[in-house]
Amino acid sequence: xxxxxxxxxxxxxxxxxxxxxxxxxxxxxxxxxxxxxxxxxxxxxxxxxxxxxxxxxxxxxxxxxxxxxxxxxxxxxxxxxxxxxxxxxxxxxxxxxxxxxxxxxxxxxxxxxxxxxxxxxxxxxxxxxxxxxxxxxxxxxxxxxxxxxxxxxxxxxxxxxxxxxxxxxxxxxxxxxxxxxxxxxxxxxxxxxxxxxxxxxxxxxxxxxxxxxxxxxxxxxxxxxxxxxxxxxxxxxxxxxxxxxxxxxxxxxxxxxxxxxxxxxxxxxxxxxxxxxxxxxxxxxxxxxxxxxxxxxxxxxxxxxxxxxxxxxxxxxxxxxxxxxxxxxxxxxxxxxxxxxxxxxxxxxxxxxxxxxxxxxxxxxxxx
Amino acid sequence: xxxxxxxxxxxxxxxxxxxxxxxxxxxxxxxxxxxxxxxxxxxxxxxxxxxxxxxxxxxxxxxxxxxxxxxxxxxxxxxxxxxxxxxxxxxxxxxxxxxxxxxxxxxxxxxxxxxxxxxxxxxxxxxxxxxxxxxxxxxxxxxxxxxxxxxxxxxxxxxxxxxxxxxxxxxxxxxxxxxxxxxxxxxxxxxxxxxxxxxxxxxxxxxxxxxxxxxxxxxxxxxxxxxxxxxxxxxxxxxxxxxxxxxxxxxxxxxxxxxxxxxxxxxxxxxxxxxxxxxxxxxxxxxxxxxxxxxxxxxxxxxxxxxx
Numbered sequence: 001x002x003x004x005x006x007x008x009x010x011x012x013x014x015x016x017x018x019x020x021x022x023x024x025x026x027x028x029x030x031x032x033x034x035x036x037x038x039x040x041x042x043x044x045x046x047x048x049x050x051x052x053x054x055x056x057x058x059x060x061x062x063x064x065x066x067x068x069x070x071x072x073x074x075x076x077x078x079x080x081x082x083x084x085x086x087x088x089x090x091x092x093x094x095x096x097x098x099x100x101x102x103x104x105x106x107x108x109x110x111x112x113x114x115x116x117x118x119x120x121x122x123x124x125x126x127x128x129x130x131x132x133x134x135x136x137x138x139x140x141x142x143x144x145x146x147x148x149x150x151x152x153x154x155x156x157x158x159x160x161x162x163x164x165x166x167x168x169x170x171x172x173x174x175x176x177x178x179x180x181x182x183x184x185x186x187x188x189x190x191x192x193x194x195x196x197x198x199x200x201x202x203x204x205x206x207x208x209x210x211x212x213x214x215x216x217x218x219x220x221x222x223x224x225x226x227x228x229x230x231x232x233x234x235x236x237x238x239x240x241x242x243x244x245x246x247x248x249x250x251x252x253x254x255x256x257x258x259x260x261x262x263x264x265x266x267x268x269x270x271x272x273x274x275x276x277x278x279x280x281x282x283x284x285x286x287x288x289x290x291x292x293x294x295x296x297x298x299x300x301x302x303x304x305x306x307x308x309x310x311x312x313x314x315x316x317x318x319x320x321x322x323x324x325x326x327x328x329x330x331x332x333x334x335x336x337x338x339x340x341x342x343x344x345x346x347x348x349x350x351x352x353x354x355x356x357x358x359x360x361x362x363x364x365x366x367x368x
Numbered sequence: 369x370x371x372x373x374x375x376x377x378x379x380x381x382x383x384x385x386x387x388x389x390x391x392x393x394x395x396x397x398x399x400x401x402x403x404x405x406x407x408x409x410x411x412x413x414x415x416x417x418x419x420x421x422x423x424x425x426x427x428x429x430x431x432x433x434x435x436x437x438x439x440x441x442x443x444x445x446x447x448x449x450x451x452x453x454x455x456x457x458x459x460x461x462x463x464x465x466x467x468x469x470x471x472x473x474x475x476x477x478x479x480x481x482x483x484x485x486x487x488x489x490x491x492x493x494x495x496x497x498x499x500x501x502x503x504x505x506x507x508x509x510x511x512x513x514x515x516x517x518x519x520x521x522x523x524x525x526x527x528x529x530x531x532x533x534x535x536x537x538x539x540x541x542x543x544x545x546x547x548x549x550x551x552x553x554x555x556x557x558x559x560x561x562x563x564x565x566x567x568x569x570x571x572x573x574x575x576x577x578x579x580x581x582x583x584x585x586x587x588x589x590x591x592x593x594x595x596x597x598x599x600x601x602x603x604x605x606x607x608x609x610x611x612x613x614x615x616x617x618x619x620x621x622x623x624x625x626x627x628x629x630x631x632x633x634x635x636x637x638x639x640x641x642x643x644x645x646x647x648x649x650x651x652x653x654x655x656x657x658x659x660x661x662x663x664x665x666x667x668x669x670x671x672x673x674x675x676x
Contacts (some may be wrong), residue, residue, distance in 0.1 A: 207457035207516070210423060211474040212447045 001350040011354055023283050027290060038297045038312075047130045049306030052076040052099040053091055060108030062146060066119065069145035070101070075134040088122055092164060093334045095326055095345065096305060100126045111146075111156060118158045125163035126333045127174045130304035135161050165333045177302040177332045179323040180237050180260075184230060185267055185295045188286070190227050192271030193284035201280050215363065223268050230264040241332075250335030259331065260343060262348045263324040269355040270320075274364035296320040323347045372556035374399045374524050375420060376439065377431030381578075382415050382424065392429065397557060397571075399523075402550050404569030404586070405559035408668055413559045414454060417526045418558075421451045434523050441524075447475065450522035454529045456509050458503025464512055465495050468502050468519060473616040475520040483519060491515040491545070502548045507538025514545060518554075526548065527558040531565065542569040543568060563661045574667055581667050590658035594620075594668055596635045597658040598642045600628040602651035617641040621667050631662050 019025055047223075054067060070076040076099055082091055102120040110117035121138050125131045137157040138146050146156050166173045199205040208218060209301035241247035249256075270291065273283075296302055298312055299321040305313065314323045327344035332334035338345075375397040382390045388445050390412040400557050408411050408433045418424040422442025431438055436445045454627040455534045458467045468487055472480045488494040491511050496504065501512060512528055515652045527546070543565060550556050558569070559619060566572055566586060584592050600608060605628050617637030618630045632638040 062535050202455065202460070203455045203457045204459055205457075206453045206455075207451075207471070208448060208649070210421060210451040210453070210472065211471065212476070213474050214443075 002117065012025055016264060023278070023286060027286050034293060040267070040292065042298060042308050042312035042315075043303045044307040044309075045129065045303060046135055047304040048074045049132055049302075049330045050075065050098040050130060050306045051079045051081050051096065052101060052134075052261040053080055053088075053097040054078055054213060055082040055100060055102040057103050057105035058107040060109055062111050062149060063103045065145045066099070066103070066142050066148065069141050070138075073137060073141050075137060076101075076163075090340075092122060092124050093222070093336050093340050094331060095124075095330060098130055116156065116314050118160050120160045120162060122162045122164060124334075125169055126167040126329050127300075127351070128166065128169040128171055130306060131163065132169070135163070145149075165179075173247055173333060174329065175301075176237070176245050176247045177328045178299075178325045180234065180328055181263065181299065181321040182292075182301055183233060183237065184263055184324075185321050186292055188226060188230050188264055188267035189250065189271040189274065189291060190285060190288040191229065191269050192223055193274035193288060194271075194276060194281045195222055195226070196272060196275035197278050197281050197284040218283055219272070219363075223272065226268060226271075227264055230267075231260070234260050246359075247332065247334050251331035251340075252337045254332050255336065255338040255341055256328070258338060259324060259327045259345065259348075262345065263320060264350065265353045266320045266324075266348055269352055269359055273355055273359035273362065277360055295319055298322065299325055301325055317347065318351065320351050323351075372399070372523065373397060373432070374401075375403075375431070375433050375557065377420060377429065377433075379393045379429030379430070380416060380426045380509075381428035382412075382419060382426050389578050390419070390426075392495055393575070394576070395573060395580070397555055397582070399555050400550060400553050401570040402546060402556045402568065404566045404572040405557055405575070406664060407559075407575035408496070408564055408573055411474070411576045413575060414528055415450070416575070417528050417557065417559065418466070421448050421449045421452070421526050427494045433497075433515055446518065448523055450517035450520070452513050452517040452530050453527070453530070455514060456499050458509075458513060458516060461500060463498050464488070464504070465497040467512065468493075468516055468525055471516045471517050477520055487515045487519055495610050507534045507541070510534055510538070510542060510640070511545075514542070518549065524555045524556070527556065529559050531560060531562065539565070543587055553570065563659070563664075566660055569672070574664060576668055581670075586660060589660060590663045593630050593658075593666065594633050595663055596633070596638055596657045597629050597631045597656045598629065598638055599654050599656035600642060600645055600651055601654070602649065604649060605651075607609065608645055612641060615641040615667055620662065622665070624660065629659060629662060630658060631666060 014082050016185060018028075024360065052070070056063065067078060071078055077096065082088060088102065089098055091100060100122040104118060104120070107119070119142060121133045121135060122136050127156065138161060142157055142159055178309065201209065238249070242249070271288070274284050274287040278287055294315070298308065298316040299305070299319050300316065301321065305322065308316065323344040327336075327341040330341050330344070373396050375395055378394050380390055380393040381388065387407055393412070393416055394637070405417070408460045415424065419426045419437060422433075422438060425439060428544040433445050436443060436448070449503055457468070459464050462470065465484060465488065468484045469480055472483050477483050488497055491514070493515060495513060496508065501509065502586060504512060514530065517527075533544055534542065539562070542651055546558065547568070556563070560566060569586060571584065572586050572589060574581050574589075582589060605623070609621060609623070609628060612628075614620055617630040617632055617634055618641050621628065621630045630638060630642060642653045
């Protein structure tokens, strides 16, 4: 009986403390809700509506029927045609499209003559999941599209599927570069936010600020070590990717360096921002976790980005990891150069500026 | 700045979240003095000290520390003032030497090694130079903190409850060091709750509810207030306590070891209240000197009436 009353006392106290710590309480409620929404609505492992470009070498009833059938299948979203003069290669490297359909010149005539013309589907196979569904149904779709016109003869066309960048469809090729983004998000933001919060939590910030040290000196001095740590992590990951998983590095090292440096900065700024919100290291860690979840789920790291609903994609656009992972995949697997990944670099710059500005504003206030 | 005041502030005010923590605080401290800063917990001592060393911008008022403007020259002040925080604010996971070296480098002192060696010797920390600061006992931590706060030879030391929770021997040692520093010309402002420390100060400022109530040499404070005290000694004091507590002539009553101290500003009324007990049941009544503690407790209860 006495034991029960003691247990109840501790239990009651625990609830009081739980409710007083708003941030923790918010997370306990927020995380399940967030998970539920993200896993339930946003994530789709059967990717549809993937952006597809068309190279129209011929334009006749059969070609149009094929394209219409593709559209109806919902696997392909025809977003445009390959610009004249631009190569299929470039369009894919820039991440404009996952699929490119090429209808060769003279297709209609060859078809009419029963010559079994080729129709080509280029696939960005870096993400085997995203690429798999569409390429799997492509020949069936073409077949069915032509049936009403030609009847149920032997296959009237030859579908050629060209898997680029990852012909063997190895998942590791896609995951390992993505992991770079996830690990940097996790460790950089967490380490900086904890290191900065630690000073305030332990009271050492006060002694530090009682010297003529300027706030920005504190910042630079505290954050720079973690930049170094970030680069060490990247080096380890790259080495492991090469030696253990045989992940190629096709693109330009300077472009890679730019993307990595910028991404590390973004995450340090994020950690800095968290440190101005969190009052303890524990809270700093919780906040990092909160940012970490969407980075895994919505960035295209684990699940195909293009397969998510519009709202989730919009949300994914403000997650730095989304842009970084795209850039790194393009550089490592598709041989992209700096100008190819510019569409991913500038959003990172914008995100960095926004986070750093808010963090600086809050930092000034927390010093008082 | 021979004659210039070490601290000269006027009308300092600071609010946090709508609560006025410091309200029109004035203080003038001549150089080379030890100034005691007393007041109940939460009276605004720490906030005042932080404003004087440039860590916190006052909402109103202003002034100088070592002749430097506390609002516009906070960086220059930080370079010449030593501030010891109430809570240990050095790094527990650095050694004693590493902590001192770190602070010396933040002050951008030349010949850091020599400076640190000298401090280690001066504060008898040399044998513990390689010990982690976190493993030091309370007294040693405070000694290290004082060494760190005075590394850059500040002309003014602001010590915020430096001896709280420290054993008597370590406290005495600490005060020896404070006096030694003052003798070298350093001005010291020290906040404390200990009366034996307060009496060692050249002057005492007492603050409550963010306002300074008195500012005078320790010995003069009771007479300034005009508080008289009578001592009643003997067995069975509890009923005496209960009765006298109700007496309008007795403004304050406190047990003092085996005796009872009653205080009040009206000497006659106080004497009249105590007289019936003289000689009764083996009790004796005698005039006593009003102590600092009585004076401060009286000030505090008065402050409550004024501000609450």
